[in-house]
């Protein structure tokens with residue numbers, strides 16, 4: 167289990183200091199120009215307003231949350247544009263992802279990176295991640311392009327996302343040949359999806375000193391306990407396996423019971439369980455300041471070992 171105290175940690179073996187919880191901005195921005203099939207436009211129902219997103223960022227920063235995650239693909243650049251607008255001139259660790267679309271090629275990385283820098287209104291991206299291990303993109307070639315971008319001062323740290331253990335090792339080795347480190351692997355990891363514990367990803371992260379950035383940590387809202395058969399969530403997510411999981415009611419009950427002991431919500435307990443796993447950094451999506459403040463509250467209490475164990479057993 168991770169050292170329970172402390173608001174921040176180094177990102178992998180880099181000199182970037184990041185909060186132990188970030189904020190996911192997938193559904194931020196004006197999605198009206200994004201294609202209908204773009205997940206950022208459809209999965210969560212209507213997006214919140216720019217003002218709600220601005221306030222969500224402000225309460226997060228005030229609570230010590232300094233990492234915000236976006237991607238070129240989210241809303242075809244809309245999320246990056248909004249993150250750029252809101253973070254301009256602020257001391258925030260900005261993470262984004264390549265590529266821009268599913269049909270991109272490896273060789274488009276330098277131009278795609280320049281477009282992300284422009285939308286984000288920055289000269290350097292703190293963490294640049296390869297979004298998916300697309301078969302047609304050679305990992306060593308991508309990592310060479312990433313190392314070039316680090317040397318050009320356009321990115322500070324290199325990450326990947328949705329990489330399995332073998333792909334992570336290949337990326338790590340390719341970067342090591344250029345004297346660079348792999349900082350992070352962003353994968354789906356949450357109480358309802360413990361795959362990284364058994365597929366070798368979490369072990370590889372710990373062995374290689376790579377931070378595991380846990381996406382969808384609230385199971386798209388299912389772990390908040392606010393949805394039920396009578397109160398379905400907006401958007402395509404309602405058809406996802408999280409909302410149909412047989413164990414969901416039982417787990418939300420336990421999150422509520424443990425939360426009651428600490429005066430915390432089920433969401434905060436679910437996020438805290440992740441924070442207390444070694445080298446794991448959850449990035450919950452927040453639509454408004456109330457959600458952002460609640461999520462940041464996961465940084466300021468501690469589950470005891472028996473509680474962590476009970477949650478692990480109930481979700482395993």
Ligand SMILES: NC(=O)c1ccc[n+]([C@@H]2O[C@H](COP(=O)([O-])OP(=O)(O)OC[C@H]3O[C@@H](n4cnc5c(N)ncnc54)[C@H](OP(=O)(O)O)[C@@H]3O)[C@@H](O)[C@H]2O)c1
Pocket residue numbers: 189190191192193210211235236297327328352353380381382383384385386387388390392399400433449450451452453456457458460461
């Ligand atoms: N690398 C990848 O392939 C990948 C894939 C997916 C996501 N991500 C990243 O991970 C981030 C988080 O994932 P996610 O947004 O899909 O899922 P999530 O964090 O599990 O769920 C976010 C949703 O839960 C609800 N919520 C959040 N905090 C809440 C609170 N305190 N109380 C009540 N409801 C709350 C909100 O929706 P409602 O209020 O509408 O319920 C919010 O949009 C994304 O923003 C993105 O940066 C990466």
